[in-house]
Amino acid sequence: MGRVVITGMGIYSCIGRNLEEVKKSLKEGTSGIIFDEKRKVMGYRSCLTGMVEEPNLKDKLSRRERISLGEEGNYAYVATTEALENAKIDQKYLDDHIVGILYGNDSTAKSVMESVDKIREKHDTTLVGSGAIFKAMNSTITMNLATIFKLKGINFTISAACASGSHAVGMAYLLIKNGLQDCIICGGAQEINEIAMGSFDGLGVFSVNHNDPTKACRPFDRDRDGLVPSGGGATLILESYESAVKRGAPILGEVMGYGFSSNGEHISTPNVDGPSRSMEMALEQAGLQAMDVDYVNAHATSTPVGDANEAKAIYNVFGSHCPPVSSTKSMTGHECWMAGASEIIYSMIMMQNSFVAPNINLENPDTNASKLNLVNKTLSKKIDVFLSNSFGFGGTNSSIIVKKA
């Protein structure tokens, strides 16, 4: 089995529009959460969200390319250009080599709504325009980016709810490890607009702490009252060690293990056993012991049951010698389909710069969380190995372990 390394990263999120901005926010514990008036008009129970402006790509892409890209695709494009640049991969390299793409995405609500509204208004399907179908399909990101960058390798989208981005990285890792691909662009993206999250808001699991948006998302805290949705795009370049060395690429980290599991229970309520098995599998794949892990980036979204069960699962796996744990969602909100990829990038930034980003708003850990080594203030710490958790509806779980290069 081959070694799989990370040679590039790119990020576009509510705490920064590139790696440098995100590093600053992570270090300073800056929240990207705002109150969105549009949600109030729509009748949302919670009007809180992570927010970043949609990039204007008029100078970067042709008309044909732009009209097929929806909001999440725009975020993914920006993150991917940063990641490719970071990895020192140009168009000539993409033209001359077999490079693939696996991206996590699980909705295109705004694009679907816009095209259906147009057909209802005009009673004519042609009048939705030629880009509508390519924006509305769930595989919008992979179909568009594969076309824009003229990719010739594996090409499909992974939909696994809030673990989509993590599973995309995991699947890329498996394909490269097994020698089936040398280089894969992978990641996750998430639309932010007020149309996308209505049905999720309807479940009553979002925070309604409207008085203080930046304090609303408080994973593991006793007074948490729900998650805050968010979005953006996050891209990693995964590559075989041999390919990276051959082309003199920067090796930023090595993916050591990918654990996955399904809870086999409730559609929305997470359990303890599934996440525990996912983390244990990742450790086994990596050939590491729990004590070898220097940092855990928790999935913890700030929901009462989810955080409590993840705290139990982390304690099950790591016991009383628990490494520092934090949930960067305290700053970003829940980046959903993107989160699994973005949180690997956040953890990579911490590993590269020897610090643990804080789990902001953690003032009083609840009973289960108090057993963990939770970090609520930026901590200077050398990180050689981290584990990143992502869980999603339907009980899908993914855990990725990365080691410093």
Added chain:
Amino acid sequence: MDKDVIIKKINHFLIDEFEVDSDELSPDANLKETLELDSLDFVDLVVAIESNFGVKLDGEDFVGVKTLQDFYDLIEERLS
């Protein structure tokens, strides 16, 4: 609608929405080549015509339309 207004409107959306260089918009310019239109772009041309002139064309209407002048004439004919 006056022919000059039709031409002005068409040229405007070709420049604005289809990003065609204004220097290329001569009446004898080949429509498909000048605009680099593929089958998908024709769908968007139908959308632009509908939103600018309120008439719906389909693929068959473009048979025989070679130049930009043919295109102006087609729209004038459909509006008359």
